Amino acid sequence: MELREIERRCREILRRVPPQVTVLAAAKDRAPAEIRAALAAGIKHLGENYVQEAERKRPLIPEKATWHMIGRLQKNKAKRALEVFDWLQTLDSLELAQKLEALLAPRGRTLPVLVQVNVGREPQKAGVLPEELPTLVEEIRKFPHLRLKGLMAIPPAPKDPEDSRPYFRAMAKLFREIKGELPPEEAEEFDTLSMGMSADWEVAVEEGATMIRLGTALFGPRL
Numbered sequence: 474m475e476l477r478e479i480e481r482r483c484r485e486i487l488r489r490v491p492p493q494v495t496v497l498a499a500a501k502d503r504a505p506a507e508i509r510a511a512l513a514a515g516i517k518h519l520g521e522n523y524v525q526e527a528e529r530k531r532p533l534i535p536e537k538a539t540w541h542m543i544g545r546l547q548k549n550k551a552k553r554a555l556e557v558f559d560w561l562q563t564l565d566s567l568e569l570a571q572k573l574e575a576l577l578a579p580r581g582r583t584l585p586v587l588v589q590v591n592v593g594r595e596p597q598k599a600g601v602l603p604e605e606l607p608t609l610v611e612e613i614r615k616f617p618h619l620r621l622k623g624l625m626a627i628p629p630a631p632k633d634p635e636d637s638r639p640y641f642r643a644m645a646k647l648f649r650e651i652k653g654e655l656p657p658e659e660a661e662e663f664d665t666l667s668m669g670m671s672a673d674w675e676v677a678v679e680e681g682a683t684m685i686r687l688g689t690a691l692f693g694p695r696l
């Protein structure tokens with residue numbers, strides 16, 4: 474899409490979204506120039522789904538931004554992911570958490586993470602099932618270099634935005650329950666509920682999202 478149109482859409486969305494909600498630009502398949510247009514319009518968070526694509530694009534995007542891994546992360550790419558990403562939104566196993574902790578500790582670095590929840594119980598989708606979440610949270614809390622910031626979900630693709638509401642509501646409830654069980658300092662850090670995409674972000678915001686991840690709404694249809 475034309476860069477000026479991307480800038481216009483970004484400004485428009487940023488104006489409509491309540492100030493406590495962060496807009497992340499889901500940048501998969503988008504060119505560096507398109508991503509830079511979004512940053513020029515005031516977007517500060519970028520999401521990429523693949524390590525390799527982020528490695529290729531990040532050097533071409535000098536603007537200050539926080540880069541989030543929003544795709545599935547294989548353990549054998551964890552080291553490279555740490556070099557290119559600032560946040561991981563898709564933590565969903567103890568094995569990956571262990572691998573990350575082992576890489577982070579010697580570097581003296583901490584990584585903000587969200588636990589991905591498979592809230593729609595879709596067999597093909599990543600994420601822990603809701604009933605598995607408390608156990609994984611307990612395990613992650615033992616790793617001093619993982620900063621547990623909250624939860625992330627990708628509900629089933631909606632036909633109508635309202636289709637997503639029960640899933641968002643279920644996520645908000647899980648979020649409150651986990652937060653309520655954490656000691657005060659950790660509860661304060663646990664402040665991010667990443668849910669809502671172009672088709673349903675308004676419903677997500679109504680149900681308590683603190684971060685929405687937008688691709689099409691900012692950049693137009695993917696080619």
Ligand SMILES: *Cc1c(COP(=O)(O)O)cnc(C)c1O
Nearest residue numbers: 499543670671686687688689690
């Ligand atoms: C592509 C993608 C988005 C954005 O999708 P749109 O429907 O284009 O807004 C959000 N989150 C994740 C994990 C994605 O892969």
